[in-house]
Amino acid sequence: MTVKTITVKEIANKIIRGEDLFIVDVRNQEEYADWRIEGKNVQVVNIPYFEVLDGVDPFLEQLPKEKENEIYVVCAKGGSSLFVAEQLEQAGFSHVYSIEGGMKAWSEHLQPVKIAELKNGGAIYQFVRLGKGCLSYLIESNGEGALIDTNRMTDVYVEFAKEREISIKYVIDTHLHADHISGGRKLAEQLGATYYLPPKDATEVTFSYAPIQDEDRIQVGHAVIEAVYSPGHTIGSTSFIIDDQYLLTGDVLFIDSIGRPDLAGKAQDWVGDLRKTLYERYKQLADDLLVLPAHFMVPGEMNDDGSVGTTLGMLYAKNHGLNIASEEEFRKTVTENLPPQPNAYQEIRQTNMGKLHPNEEQQREMEIGPNRCAVR
CATH class of the missing domain: 3.60.15.10 (Ribonuclease Z/Hydroxyacylglutathione hydrolase-like)
Structure with a gap:
């Protein structure tokens, strides 16, 4: 299974256009509380990477009910988000994207x-x-x-x-x-x-x-x-x-x-x-x-x-x-x-x-x- 990815430039364009975005931030709670992707129509949930090693089932209530909805996954550097995106796909979500370069790339765009x-x-x-x-x-x-x-x-x-x-x-x-x-x-x-x-x-x-x-x-x-x-x-x-x-x-x-x-x-x-x-x-x-x-x-x-x-x-x-x-x-x-x-x-x-x-x-x-x- 190949996880789809998206660049921070594409995310930025979506935010500026006012599109609805659902983002799963998989960094630890302290990093997430300090700083995250924001936008007028951006919804972000924090699901730390180490808590989904065995799957995302415990967090389904925090995720979109419609599994066809787009989900964007972000981590610190773009590695952990690939794993979590794959877990989401295995749970039945069909439009999942890992944000390339993670929050480091987001910080520099x-x-x-x-x-x-x-x-x-x-x-x-x-x-x-x-x-x-x-x-x-x-x-x-x-x-x-x-x-x-x-x-x-x-x-x-x-x-x-x-x-x-x-x-x-x-x-x-x-x-x-x-x-x-x-x-x-x-x-x-x-x-x-x-x-x-x-x-x-x-x-x-x-x-x-x-x-x-x-x-x-x-x-x-x-x-x-x-x-x-x-x-x-x-x-x-x-x-x-x-x-x-x-x-x-x-x-x-x-x-x-x-x-x-x-x-x-x-x-x-x-x-x-x-x-x-x-x-x-x-x-x-x-x-x-x-x-x-x-x-x-x-x-x-x-x-x-x-x-x-x-x-x-x-x-x-x-x-x-x-x-x-x-x-x-x-x-x-x-x-x-x-x-x-x-x-x-x-x-x-x-x-x-x-x-x-x-x-x-x-x-x-x-x-x-x-x-x-x-x-x-």
Whole structure:
């Protein structure tokens, strides 16, 4: 019996299309509780691999009643799911698929989504990392491109730009990331591009970079990228306005939350900067700017086309983090109401500084787990 398989790209497309998915996650309960495949119409049950070695009969009540329904099985790396998928087929389920590469492959998949055309020609693309909640961007105009907040899976960006004959001139990080390893420096070296980093976040980096300061402007073809200093998540955090249409907020402002100020151990020091950015700096910007953050928290934040973004005016109306009148309450919310810190966040920060040099497998392990950049 040959078990059918499906790629994480196909799973991602199904989730973005809003299809109903039934997933059996066969990792242990602790791993499942920490992190799983999510989507608006995704149902997931946890049936640990070691509990079905003698068959799935004890778990039939958790499975679809109609045995013709599709079932997708996922494990950590794609091995155990093959065995469980075979067990499900032996139990009479006729449309069972093992997800190739498991949760490791899911964590690394990037789904490109075109946001819109730019007013002076060109386009802005969002790369959605569904398994990690990371969002990165390509601004393209007149054959030139700039990449912002890239992930370590650099081949995706290189191939995407090559297919569209885009010459990447600039690679930019909005801040020194703590939840994922940046691909910025590697891409810049590979493509001969300029790597920009806010200098206040770069005091400990071991490599050369181009500093990006408040009100600096970068020309990409006919498009203009303008820097807006916006500290709070980190002391150097910098947002970018693209052609007076789009606001890339990094990890300072999300669709349903705001950035946490504690990942460098300075929550009390930076909470005032965060409030000033959100309640003063951003307030001076146009309400019709489309906010494009560097992360999303839950599938409900995604639009129907799979993109993540909404207007600044809408966020001021609906995002609780932008509507806390009392400064004391705000301070309490963003210093006490925090999720667990990202896995290996200190090691990730040091890697992004150039102080650590983990191999590819170590980098995967450092990033495993959900996005935790936001205040709950």
